Amino acid sequence: LQSLRVVDVLEERYAAFDGLNLCFETREGILKHCSRAHAAQLGEVGARFLNDLRPSLEAQIANLADEIAYNNHDVDDGLRSGLLTLEQLAEVGLFASHLAHVRNAYPDLAERRVVHETVRRMINTLITDLIGQSESNIRLARPESVAGVRAAPPLVAFSPEMHAANNELKAFLRSHLYRHYLVMRMSAKARRIIQDLFTAFIQDPRLLPPTSRVQADTELARSVADYIAGMTDRYAIREHRRIFAIEEI
Known part of the structure; x- marks a missing residue:
């Protein structure tokens, strides 16, 4: 789902429009790659893709x-x-x-x-x-x-x-x-980091970088989700330290 948002909305490369202006088949390939339950969250956009026909x-x-x-x-x-x-x-x-x-x-x-x-x-x-x-x-x-x-x-x-x-x-x-106890521990840590970041940004949007803060004026939760979704694992860990660790800035 987030991949489709990236190519449709979040990429900013062209003067006349946001997104990459990809053809239907390419965008369909991205969406058909996820589960029907997740894709259905896109509402009308998802409904166009999630018909009973097979993907390309x-x-x-x-x-x-x-x-x-x-x-x-x-x-x-x-x-x-x-x-x-x-x-x-x-x-x-x-x-x-x-x-x-x-x-x-x-x-x-x-x-x-x-x-x-x-x-x-x-x-x-x-x-x-x-x-x-x-x-x-x-x-x-x-x-x-x-x-x-x-x-x-x-x-x-x-x-x-x-x-x-x-x-x-x-x-x-x-x-x-995938269910090994060490993997489950790492997954739990990852969830904690994401939850902490999301809560912190929602409670105080001033913690967001300027580019994300501008978008947050209208759709705060969506902007925060987009910002976090664009993080690598290493960046998310570093951002968590910057906000919550006393010794970090």
């Missing part, structure tokens, strides 16, 4: 490409951080099969490189399957226009076998990584 092929591709990237990078991050172990991941069929192949092919390879090679092969397998199944779906549906794509069942998809394997990986990450 580009949006379908972007959605699953992101999923492949996020899941596999989270595997790598989880192992590197020590939150996951190879023994745990050996329970996941997709990872276990590639891990066995890598170890058989390179018995003396350092563990870190074993992990990189295993994740690389997982990504390649998922992408190859996605391309093959999607080509088959498109040949079967034979859409002749954008309207045909929107009326068809999902055309960009994994094969049933790979869909099940990918779901197993996602379920593993959800239970072993």
Whole structure:
């Protein structure tokens, strides 16, 4: 949702209008990428996108490409951080099969490189399957226009076998990584920082930088949300210290 606000309203690059003046299909791809419940909060704008028609092929591709990237990078991050172990991941069929192949092919390879090679092969397998199944779906549906794509069942998809394997990986990450107690602690800290910043800016808009303060004259809560949403993790932590830490300015 915030990404759509950025490209529609918040970017200020052109003299005649705010936003980037992107085409409908690009904006639809951004919105279709989030859940229907969240997108519905956009009201009339969201209703234009959230009809019963499928998103464009580009949006379908972007959605699953992101999923492949996020899941596999989270595997790598989880192992590197020590939150996951190879023994745990050996329970996941997709990872276990590639891990066995890598170890058989390179018995003396350092563990870190074993992990990189295993994740690389997982990504390649998922992408190859996605391309093959999607080509088959498109040949079967034979859409002749954008309207045909929107009326068809999902055309960009994994094969049933790979869909099940990918779901197993996602379920593993959800239970072993995303709900790991250390991750939950970090999430709690992040929520606290965001809540503290939002409350502070709402109670005293003078704490906002001048550019955000001008917008806050009419829609304070929305302006504060836009300002916080534009922060990186590091900037949000630093801003929190500046406001709440006695020794910071």
